[in-house]
Amino acid sequence: MKHTEVAIIGAGVTGLAAASRLSPRNYRIFEKSRGPGGRLASKRMDAVRADIGAQFFTVRDHRFQVAVDSAVAAGFVTQWQPNMGTFRDHQPIASPDHQARFVGHPYMNSLGRFLSQDIEIQAESRVQTIEPDGDLFRLILTSQETLTADCVLVTAPVDQMVAMLQHFDVEQLGSRFAMDPTWTTVLSVEEPLRGSAGESFDALFGGDHPLFDFIAVENSKPGRQSNFIVVHATPEWSTQHLESDPAEISELIREALSETFQVTTKAKLSHRWRYARPTNPKFTAQKGIYQVSPNLWVAGDYLAGGRVEGAYLSGLEAAERILAR
Numbered sequence: 629m630k631h632t633e634v635a636i637i638g639a640g641v642t643g644l645a646a647a648s649r650l651s652p653r654n655y656r657i658f659e660k661s662r663g664p665g666g667r668l669a670s671k672r673m674d675a676v677r678a679d680i681g682a683q684f685f686t687v688r689d690h691r692f693q694v695a696v697d698s699a700v701a702a703g704f705v706t707q708w709q710p711n712m713g714t715f716r717d718h719q720p721i722a723s724p725d726h727q728a729r730f731v732g733h734p735y736m737n738s739l740g741r742f743l744s745q746d747i748e749i750q751a752e753s754r755v756q757t758i759e760p761d762g763d764l765f766r767l768i769l770t771s772q773e774t775l776t777a778d779c780v781l782v783t784a785p786v787d788q789m790v791a792m793l794q795h796f797d798v799e800q801l802g803s804r805f806a807m808d809p810t811w812t813t814v815l816s817v818e819e820p821l822r823g824s825a826g827e828s829f830d831a832l833f834g835g836d837h838p839l840f841d842f843i844a845v846e847n848s849k850p851g852r853q854s855n856f857i858v859v860h861a862t863p864e865w866s867t868q869h870l871e872s873d874p875a876e877i878s879e880l881i882r883e884a885l886s887e888t889f890q891v892t893t894k895a896k897l898s899h900r901w902r903y904a905r906p907t908n909p910k911f912t913a914q915k916g917i918y919q920v921s922p923n924l925w926v927a928g929d930y931l932a933g934g935r936v937e938g939a940y941l942s943g944l945e946a947a948e949r950i951l952a953r
């Protein structure tokens with residue numbers, strides 16, 4: 629049976645940040661999808677792509693700033709300065725601010741590509757279960773590949789982590805750090821999104837709107853040429869419509885946009901994120917990491933405030949713990 633010193637599950641921001649601090653000789657990183665980036669996702673439609681996961685990220689910690697500065701210098705990340713709006717009494721109003729916002733260039737998952745430049749990922753490899761095996765861990769993949777590891781770091785979203793670690797005591801962790809779903813719809817639009825005073829918006833926070841959680845106009849982000857807008861629905865609305873058909877979701881979003889902005893849109897796709905953001909991002913684990921048992925850690929945004937920066941810092945901390953063991 630094959631053996632690795634460190635097995636990392638997931639090549640999202642958390643897994644990539646952890647791997648970036650370890651020697652490639654010592655770890656293997658398993659990713660169930662075709663490439664890196666996780667929820668920094670973009671989807672190809674009509675020969676162009678749209679960001680369907682995180683729409684932007686912010687930077688507060690100097691360690692993340694260093695990584696973002698390098699990504700900006702290498703052309704993988706750039707600043708985004710949208711005309712911001714929000715909803716009050718369900719109506720769009722301007723809400724300018726001075727927050728520095730960053731986006732991947734030309735798409736959000738460019739940050740994933742940047743972080744994975746020196747990392748060899750075993751893609752399309754879904755880890756089904758992890759079992760104790762004496763002092764080691766035994767990983768079983770859905771492909772039936774089996775390997776052992778001295779040490780394991782699981783960075784999958786919390787529900788997927790719980791499913792993988794059924795042989796360990798993680799149920800409570802799963803309920804404490806629960807995650808909410810998000811329905812995301814991409815639509816094409818020919819006209820700008822305007823408020824009642826005629827101001828046009830590049831992006832809007834949901835404010836008190838029952839359906840809209842965030843709206844982004846793709847071509848306001850550097851590098852995007854499409855006429856797409858991306859709409860994230862609120863966790864409450866997404867939960868209520870969790871099992872709805874994507875076509876039905878697209879229609880509901882299209883109608884809501886038409887009513888709010890008097891624009892004609894054409895829905896391109898609706899994507900359901902079953903595990904999008906933590907229900908309560910204020911619940912965090914110390915330094916965004918949790919040790920399940922000796923040499924077995926879980927890390928990820930859900931332990932660290934639910935954002936890209938939290939994920940990155942959680943991954944760095946995981947690497948520190950692995951190196952110090």
Ligand SMILES: Cc1cc2nc3c(=O)[nH]c(=O)nc-3n(C[C@H](O)[C@H](O)[C@H](O)COP(=O)(O)OP(=O)(O)OC[C@H]3O[C@@H](n4cnc5c(N)ncnc54)[C@H](O)[C@@H]3O)c2cc1C
Nearest residue numbers: 638640641642660666667682754755784904929935936939
């Ligand atoms: C709709 C939406 C909007 C968001 N908006 C923002 C925002 O505006 N700003 C912000 O900062 N953040 C935002 N986020 C959150 C941000 O995307 C996440 O915080 C961050 O990307 C999480 O990174 P991660 O590595 O912890 O998890 P993930 O990105 O989920 O990475 C985990 C990886 O593990 C893989 N995996 C899962 N199970 C297995 C398995 N069994 N075997 C192998 N691999 C597996 C997955 O495929 C995935 O690639 C948003 C997220 C969503 C979904």
